[in-house]
Amino acid sequence: MMVRFLGIVLLGLLPAFGQNWTAPRTSDGHPSFEGIWTNKTITPMERPKDLGDKAFFTPEEAKAYTQAARERNNKDQRGGGVRDVLYAYNDFWWDSGTKLLSNMRTSIIVDPPDGRIPPLTAHRLAQLQEQAEAIKIRCKQPGCAIANSGQLSPSDKPEELDLMTRCISFGTVVPMMPSAYNNDYQIVQGPGMVAIDTEMVHDVRRIPTDGSPHLPPSVREWIGDPRGHWEGETLVVDSTNFKGETRVRGGDENLHLIERFTRTGPDTLLYQFTVDDPTAFTKPWSGEIPMTKTEGPVYEYACHEGNIGMKDIIAAAKADEKKAAEQAAGKK
Amino acid sequence: MIEMKRTVFAIACLGLLWSAAPGWAHHSFAAEFDENKPVKLHGVVTKMEWINPHSWIHMDVKGDDGKVVNWSIECGSPNTLFRRGLNKDSLPVGTEINVDGYLAKDGENKANGRDVTLGDGRKLFLGANPDADK
Numbered sequence: 250m251m252v253r254f255l256g257i258v259l260l261g262l263l264p265a266f267g268q269n270w271t272a273p274r275t276s277d278g279h280p281s282f283e284g285i286w287t288n289k290t291i292t293p294m295e296r297p298k299d300l301g302d303k304a305f306f307t308p309e310e311a312k313a314y315t316q317a318a319r320e321r322n323n324k325d326q327r328g329g330g331v332r333d334v335l336y337a338y339n340d341f342w343w344d345s346g347t348k349l350l351s352n353m354r355t356s357i358i359v360d361p362p363d364g365r366i367p368p369l370t371a372h373r374l375a376q377l378q379e380q381a382e383a384i385k386i387r388c389k390q391p392g393c394a395i396a397n398s399g400q401l402s403p404s405d406k407p408e409e410l411d412l413m414t415r416c417i418s419f420g421t422v423v424p425m426m427p428s429a430y431n432n433d434y435q436i437v438q439g440p441g442m443v444a445i446d447t448e449m450v451h452d453v454r455r456i457p458t459d460g461s462p463h464l465p466p467s468v469r470e471w472i473g474d475p476r477g478h479w480e481g482e483t484l485v486v487d488s489t490n491f492k493g494e495t496r497v498r499g500g501d502e503n504l505h506l507i508e509r510f511t512r513t514g515p516d517t518l519l520y521q522f523t524v525d526d527p528t529a530f531t532k533p534w535s536g537e538i539p540m541t542k543t544e545g546p547v548y549e550y551a552c553h554e555g556n557i558g559m560k561d562i563i564a565a566a567k568a569d570e571k572k573a574a575e576q577a578a579g580k581k
Numbered sequence: 582m583i584e585m586k587r588t589v590f591a592i593a594c595l596g597l598l599w600s601a602a603p604g605w606a607h608h609s610f611a612a613e614f615d616e617n618k619p620v621k622l623h624g625v626v627t628k629m630e631w632i633n634p635h636s637w638i639h640m641d642v643k644g645d646d647g648k649v650v651n652w653s654i655e656c657g658s659p660n661t662l663f664r665r666g667l668n669k670d671s672l673p674v675g676t677e678i679n680v681d682g683y684l685a686k687d688g689e690n691k692a693n694g695r696d697v698t699l700g701d702g703r704k705l706f707l708g709a710n711p712d713a714d715k
Contacts, residue, residue, distance in 0.1 A: 325696070331616045334610045334614050334683050334695070335606065335609065335611050337657075337694070337696075342657025342658060342662070344664060394686075395612070396611075396612065397608070402612075404609070410608075419607075430660055450634075548660050548664070551632070552634050554632065555630070555633055555635070556634060557635070557637065558613055558634070561655075561689075561691065562612040565685065567687070568686055568688060569686065
């Protein structure tokens, strides 16, 4: 009975097991994930509410969803007003994928079972509301503009701009989530270390697998401090020590991210993650993406090298402030 | 995309303002360009900059007074275009284009190129190729 139980557990843990396929090995005997992988997909992060408890598409539904997504992403963008300015470009400029994930799930989130990110805790909501109020007060003064979030945001100092505009992070690395483009990852392995080069925007995740402990709590990193270990065919990566500004889906610095990488075939790398952030979310949430092998190269992004837009954003805010000052002086 | 944007907007109301969400644009075009100042430009390409995080088309525009002014038009990210086989030679100098966009807030000759067409009216850079998704 115990043996049978263990067998079931092992089967659950090792998707490659029983599929008559073994992952190639690195020189130190661990499964090799080396190569370039992509997670681009039209599968939504969260299950659309109208799909209710439907976790998987039927082939017909998948076809209809795919067609609708392609038409939606390719159409000429004409939202009107500020939306035209914010979202001027259609899918020609982006590379967000045209296919559903091979698992045919209706969302990347697999737990909770409704396929949706659980609500934030009351404590976290209050914290965020407090920050929003401060921004609201700040933005009664000139030098604010509508950000991609649709909310007013300060834009007259570089340090007030969001992490994306500052080229620090596009929020696609922890967890590794698909975005509008640059959804490629190159994995390189060496003894005691796995490195993941993420095309969006430049981060290289260096994951020690030598049993070393996490950094002391006083050291915080934009993408956390990852530590890996092998469980058979699977690389398990445990990340802590995040900075508060990383804010995974509204989360805070107490984020504990657990990720699992497993080769499930010659061209598939199953990526599973769990976000455990008890001060920010009412319960943990998990997702999975069967990543697929893709042709390279992973392009350099050089996010700040050509970042004329950031200069223009600040110049626009300064022009706004100057105009307001002139108007105020005229009234006197 | 529209549905996606709606989702983005809905989530924004719930607190994505505070989070680094996977984005559809690198930065807020609305912070840079004025939605109340639409601009239509007709002219010829003088330079195409395929730079990340956004590409720029530079063009000469002749005003009603006959004076030629150089404008800069901000476009989407070029990484995708490289991957599709386009390069810096894909929009040669001298190409006649029309730009339908929004003026920069700082008063410089810059615009957000929301709609770019060739001189004969053909759309430039419109529509992705589903087969490109390998």
